[in-house]
Amino acid sequence: MSSTEQGTSSAAPAEPTTAPESAAAPEVPESFYYVHGKDKVVHKVSAGALQHSALIHGMISNLGYTEEQAKANPFPFENIDGDILQMVVDWCNQHKGKPTPPEDTNLPKQKEKLFDLVLAVNYLEIKELLTYCCKQVAMMVKGKSxxxxxxxxxxxxxxxxxxxxxxxxxxxxxxxxxxxxxAAGDAK
Amino acid sequence: MAPLPLLKCPLVVLEEIIENLTLTERFNLSVLSKQMNKRLLQLRIGKIEVQSMKITVAKPELQIRLTTAQEEIKFVIFPNKKALIQRGVADYILNYVPVQCYAIQKRNEYFFDAPGPTALKNSVVHKKVANLTKHLSRLSIVKKAEVNFQMNIGIKDFMSSVKNVENFQKVDVLGGRSMMFEEEDIPFVANSKLTTIECKVTQLESIVNTFLKQWIAGNFPHVERIDFERDSYRRMEMTKFFTDVEFTPSVRTNPLGLGIPKRTKHQNTVDIVRKTDNQRATLGYCGNGGYATFEVWTEEDFKDLVIADS
Structure with missing residues (x-):
């Protein structure tokens, strides 16, 4: 469901028309938006997936972009590393239109990047993912002196x-x- | 796993992370530095509920055990470092803030040394207990506390060092033959949240009389039960219990029947009514002197009485 316009992602690009959600409601074509991080790699994400992010959802609502305008003006998140943004986009796509289960197995596994992920998720205001990430951070000190x-x-x-x-x-x-x-030099 | 700079996390994130920590983890975090402790106390997070805090004052050590829904934590204060060494825990003594000089043997056990010639009676121990309980009260809410004196160090002196007792919902002080309850302790207990007290007294008659008069006047609002035990044998003048106190023979079908120490035989039981709110209590005492038990009626007791009457 997610696609990366310029190539670093291994995720297979998929056209929005093939999505099961579209099949369930064919009369409403799904709209897509574009985001990029520090590495300028543009990610195409459906509006449904982006609903997880309160920040982007707010931006979309306020701008009222058409598909063409959205493509021409990807949302820039210069403070987020490309690989971190990819992780976030993947998670949003996997959880499009459904709540996160208590034991979510489709969560980012790269714990080395947990801090960056937490910052990104907090910035993008993705509440459910933030809750999970914070639990993971808390787990780091279980049983430690x-x-x-x-x-x-x-x-x-x-x-x-x-x-x-x-x-x-x-x-x-x-x-x-x-x-x-x-200042003294200027006064002279 | 790569380290994560916790203090660089935004406030909302920090609060969410800390919410996921147990009391032990929060305590461990709080003692790492002044800065960390300050930040922790500034966060808008819920305190951990401590279901019971048990303080045991004994020789050679004083223990504070906290039980939460997730874990049990034990703090042990030794009179000196030698005792710590004998326990094999002195190799890891740390000087943390805000609780100075403690060692950790296991994850949930903390050891402190409090040097001083008079063992647990000294002010160093009291100060440590004060620091520790004050700090714990910032991280947790104690629902019920029980203080068990296995040596006599004075209820008022010791309980004054247990900080935030007034915030505890229920406090039991159990001393049996080990804890002396003096006249001077009465004002302290009268205004405290102590609910159950077991103690030893020298002047049984005068202490019981003072206590009854104060209870009738509306003091000791939280007391549920007190077991008084005389410290040495001599014949009691039981009439002195009731100087200026109105009482009636007990109407309870099974006065003091539950929870009473088995050794106690109450040959006499009387009921006393507090006029301010019609609360009733029963005082039981034995004929030849030695014990007296005061117990405030519960709602169940009142119900039993109504049933018996009908």
Missing amino acids: PEEIREIWMIPTDAEDEAAEKEAKKRAGKEAAGETAA
Whole structure:
């Protein structure tokens, strides 16, 4: 159901007319929209699949694009990596028009990219996927000791926090001094 | 699995993640750094419900056990580091915030050392209990607490160190022969949420009399039952129980029949009525002195009475 216009995806492109949803309601042709991430690879996604994303759904409703306009103006998500956007698009397609079951087996498995995925899903406001991703993040520390949790979730120690704070103050002081010097130069 | 920078997550995400953590996991997270603890306490997340908190004050250690729907967590405070070493847990003593100096043996067991010459009576222990219970109360809501004294360290002194007792729904203090209940403890207990108390007293007659008068006046609103035990044998002057107290012979068909310690034989039982709300209670005591039990009537008791009358 999803198709990638420019080639990195292994997902088989499929025409919207072949979708079972279309067969069930042939009189309403499905509309499609286009999104791209940081890698500029454009993904074609049905409006039904995009309903999972409150952000995109809102954009679609407000813009009232025709198919041609939508194709000419893909929604740019420059802050989302291409592979992450692909994962999200795949998930939206798999769950088009149906609620997520409690034990969802069609979820992104790449845990190395969980943080990026969480950020993307939060940005795109996909509530159900965010709930699942947050559960996965919480699962990372099941049965772990505080020190293991510190490593897994990269929690700085008090000493590290203090050092970072000092460094930030130092930098802010330097910047302020630089601005003062520049202002004095301008005045002369 | 690649690490994930938790503190860089947006607030909504952080809240959703933390909602999925158990009390142990939240506690472990909170002690990692001041910054982490601060962030955790700022989140708009539900507190974990603790079904029961059991505090056991004994030699050589003090234990606090929390039971939630998912797990049981145990905190143990030792009088000194040597005792910790003997338990084989001193190799991993950590200095975490906000609860200083604790070690973890298993995932759900935390050990603290509280050095001091007078073992568990010292202020260091009280401070640790205060810090720990205060911190736990920020992460959880305790529905029922039970404090079991197996050594006498003073109910008022100790209970004052258990923070947020006023927020607990039900608190039982069980001491039996180990816990002394003094006149000076009465005002503290009167205004607390203690519901069940087992204690030892020196002046049984005067303590019971003071307690009854205060209960009739509307104090001790949460007390359900108190078992008083005299600390040494001497003949009681039972009439002193009732100085300035109105009472009637008990009308209950089975007064103090349930839950009473088996050793106790109550030869005499009287009923007392609190005039402010017509709440009734029964006081039972034995003829030669030694024990007295005060029990507030439950709704079931009132129903039984109506049935018996009809």
